[in-house]
Amino acid sequence: MKAHDYSDLLRIHRDYIAEIVNIKINRAGGFSKAKRIRDFCLQTGLAMLVMETGGTVLADTAAVHLAQSIPAERMLGTWLCHELLRHDMVRGAGACNHQGHTAAPEVPGISVSPDYVSQGDSVAVYE
Secondary structure, three states: OOOOHHHHHHHHHHHHOOOOOEHHHHHHHHHHHHHHHHHHHHHHOOOEEOOOOOOHHHHHHHHHHHOOOOOOOOOEEEEEEHHHHHOOOOOOOOEEEEOOOEEOOOOOOOOOOOOOOOOHOOOOOOO
């Protein structure tokens, strides 16, 4: 069953539909809503996976930050999809896989920024 909103998550728990929840930050509606799902899972005993869907290193790094806030016994894994991109339009040392493990950068914040040069000229500018 896919959990499209918080009521679906409540039903999953109430009806014992699943023991694992895959939190996809953008599909959850952003980082704040994903944290709310994480908190619910921690309170109810559900294990978790955390990832983004087709994102850049920026999105994957945010997912890894969320994943690292989950106790190891409840965190089943994460997946970095930015490594499959031919060209990631972000600069910096974000999350990356190293010998089967993933970790967020040890500096404050996300540690990546858009690579405006590689993106070319703006189609429009809004001020």
